[in-house]
Amino acid sequence: MTQSRRMSLLEAITNVAVGYALAVTAQIIVFPWFGLHPSLGENMALGAVFVGISLVRSYALRRLFEAVGKR
Template identity: 45%
Template structure:
């Protein structure tokens, strides 16, 4: 089972890579829809979505690990 620290590190790596992909995507896609904002605005938009994504990713990871641990305990108890 992953520790909380390992879950956080994995989530940070995932989010960091996702931030770069999202930022590059914003720079390419926003102008196609007539959204022209300065780079600083793109950075802030990406930062807000990244913070939300980090919280979501961490919570889901912890929930799944907890559920997996509970299932393993039930299986061990039934043997």
């Protein structure tokens, strides 16, 4: 069974949203261990940059695997 482009995008968005929440939480916990003390807003902004990168990566890889799977 193949996955539609829409479902691939929905899966990628869900994956990234969960990852974003985990990443910001991890940053809040881990950054102080390394002497970094960003504000909540800075943590969220940094997380947002990586969300964009992760969303594109997840979607592209899903589509690549779908294409390879059809061969």
